[in-house]
Amino acid sequence: VSVETKTQDSYHHGDLANALLVAVGEIVDEKGAAAVSLREAARRAGVSHAAPAHHFGDKDGMIVAFCHQGFEILSRQMADAIAGAADVPPEERIALLGATYVRFADEHRAHFDMMFRTGLDVVDDASHHELEENGGMDLLRGTVAELVEAGKLAPGDAEAFAVALWSQAHGLASLWVDGAIPKMFPDMPLEDILDKAFGESRLGFVAASL
Amino acid sequence: VSVETKTQDSYHHGDLANALLVAVGEIVDEKGAAAVSLREAARRAGVSHAAPAHHFGDKDGMIVAFCHQGFEILSRQMADAIAGAADVPPEERIALLGATYVRFADEHRAHFDMMFRTGLDVVDDASHHELEENGGMDLLRGTVAELVEAGKLAPGDAEAFAVALWSQAHGLASLWVDGAIPKMFPDMPLEDILDKAFGESRLGFVAASL
DNA sequence: TGTACATCAGTGAACGCGCGTTCACTGATGTAC
């Protein structure tokens, strides 16, 4: 996706808020999250440097909006992943959620970086809220609860199990996106790693043994 | 640890390089990795802003030196963790390595952030080298190899197993240090989580089932 | 259909800031003789 710059003969952009968010993604991809600035985003959108203020208020506003977009995408993809799998055992749905999380990071590196890896206070504050609100965390909790109901997981282990799963997915996503896994273990396709990390047999055990 | 500022009546600091690295850690802890600057580090060390150049050349040099320090600590802690456990089964040593990795992140948040989470090119380039050189990765590989030798893991699964373990430890460390786990799952002590994530029974299975 | 007017979105100049880096310098230390 490329930034839609303003039509040359029009004073108003028409879709500046979106164009700026696209620009933010490009900056993160090209130069890292630390390089994001209002002025650079405005430049890429073909607009004066003061224009973003009309849409996002200030820099924090733009960054939070970008993260919000990411959380929406992530939660939608997670919901989609298990929407068509209601009749499947919970451990398989959990595997789907984990793989979806990692694929989201792979396909939306800029969003993943901003959402989870910048360490900005404004992002941390917003992220907690987003994770609770948008349903991604509820899907994990709910599916783990089904595992308990099905007698495959002790009730007292539900939280630890959820944490372990989230950690596995988050760590895989982080190291993969960083390029650490490809560097240390060349020639391992992501899908192979996902098979191993979230494969049915493994999760079945984890549920039983925790 | 606090920055040792220069003795007031001495022109030379005496231990400026170390004092600057301590200052970097404080800045990361207080204001995030993005706030690290040569001038702020010099300020905290009680020295003129041009002084750091004599020790680290430029800003990248200072950051790489800080990361290098972190990799040294991590690899030493990992080596120590299994040094006294040579007679223990490999799956238990692997659990020790994982827990050590997470505890390192918990106890050295600033270093962990800089080493793995800034996304700076200069850090990424150095980190790959450090991980290979300083032995941390070798410890993981070596212990996984023992698992294979002991017939507890198929040779073809060794790499995937190593990736899964590293991911589990890295994700747990990241989410814990971010405060995401405490926020989503309050009142779970880190040691409890480590027990569940790297506990003997779980790893025994993972080795057998991958 | 036309006109006044409010509202909104983008402009461009200006501000002050902290930054990395350079450079000629100076104080301190150590070494050769």
Place this chain on the structure above:
DNA sequence: TGTACATCAGTGAACGCGCGTTCACTGATGTAC
């Protein structure tokens, strides 16, 4: 033991840069009547 000198570590001024934010403005759009 003393002296010249090289070397090293820290200084302070200067530079140019990109940044976030503010502000009076202006062009465009839509709405009331």
